[in-house]
Amino acid sequence: MAATAAVAPEAQPAMPPRNWLMLAALTFVYVLNFLDRQLLGILAKPIQDSLHITDGQLGLIGGLYFAFFYCFIAIPIGWFADRTNRVTVLSLACAIWSGATTACGLAATYPQLVVARMVVGFGEAGGVPPSYALITDSFPPGRRGIAFGIYNLGPPIGAALGIAFGASIAAMFDWRDAFVAIGIVGVITAILLRLFMREPARGALDVAAGVVPRDKAGFWETLRMFFTHPVLMLAALGSGATQFITYGLGNFAVLFLIREKGMTLPEIAVWYALAVLVGMGGGMIVSGRVIDRFTRRSRTAYATAPAVSLALALPFYVAFLWAPGWPLALALLTVLMFLNYFYLSSSVALVQEEVRPDQRVLSGALLLLVMNFIGLGLGPTYVGAASDWFKAQGSAHSLQMALYTLTPSYLIAIFLFLWLARILRAEGNRA
Secondary structure, three states: OOEEEEEEOOOOOOHHHHHHHHHHHHHHHHHHHHHHHHHHHHHHHHHHHOOOOOHHHHHHHHHHHHHHHHOOOHHHHHHOOOOHHHHHHHHHHHHHHHHHHHEEEEEEOOOHHHHHHHHHHHHHHOOHHHHHHHHHHHOOOOOHHHHHHHHHHHHHHHHHHHHHHHHHHHHHHOOHHHHHHHHHHHHHHHHHHHOOOOOOOOOOHHHHHOOOOOOOOOOOHHHHHHHHOOHHHHHHHHHHHHHHHHHHOOOOOOHHHHHOOOOOHHHHHHHHHHHHHHHHHEEEEEEEHHHHHHOOOOOHHHHHHHHHHHHHHHHHHHHHHOOOOOOHHOOOHHHHHHHHHHHHHHHHHHHEEEEEEEEHHHHHHHHHHHHHHHHHHHHHHHHHHHHHHHOOOOOOOOOHHHHOHHHHHHHHHHHHHHHHHHHHHHHHHHO
């Protein structure tokens, strides 16, 4: 494997400004990627009122239907991007998902919305894996944790902007206008990305760190390597168990706050947007710094950091669901989101450093396949179906009951990350 030793940032030369500009551009694209993905959950109430769909149908659109394309198309795209221009793949993907987002706003029926969301998933499959590899080839070992921490600000910023602008547009105009406007911004961004971003050399920073370059890896070789590698699989499964919670909650959080806590769309646009930005955004930045600092001492921090953060998050999750009013619920949710997202930068940085440079995009796609199929595909689908089931049993708080049943996933995720820590510790003792 191409595991690389972390190098202290103070021992490294200053990064060229163009590397930071590339990171900023990739983060903005990720903002759009996540914004498009989250609009459905943000605008769930007006969409349900307009198209007359149930919680279960909503969960399928945001979960299984979307994830089927998002997860599995990422594999051939990752293999293709490892052999071609990653910037071109990224810009084309951005154009596809943005055009499909506009189509969501034009959907007049549930089946039309399903097809449009599937195409969004198809496009977004080409967004994150090439970006992982571009960042890894622009930042050396020892600085990748903070680089991925900054890049992973895309979800909180995207979610916060989606909440603020999506909810505001829906309140003032119509939910369809939010999809159309954001889709147009994405298409323009895709064009600018292709015109101005340049591809960095593959593996150059790893050569400088002592990693010997090799010929391009075969597709099946990389697949076998990933699915038989205990470190990679435990990182992916632990992340998937965590995402089962984060996506299961995230796709229904706005609906839950409106239905169970009494919030309105204008209140969502301000206060929930701030909670996401502060909580999730703070978690991304702090987790990146924690990873860079503690992995210089031991690689086990890639696993212990998310395990500890999830153990701390569990009581806040239960308290958030229980809270009698939305101000207390949002305060608890802010802390919860801060703790819920330590896993992401940890797992991404670990996988990217564990594999060879010629396997990075496909390995990133495989990581997304496992964790997003479990989390994005099954989490919202399960919550929607569970809410419909509790409603059929006569529960007056069916969505709240469905979200309570996610709590065992915390214990599963903690167990998987502790198992990963044990393997990393054993590898460190043998080194």
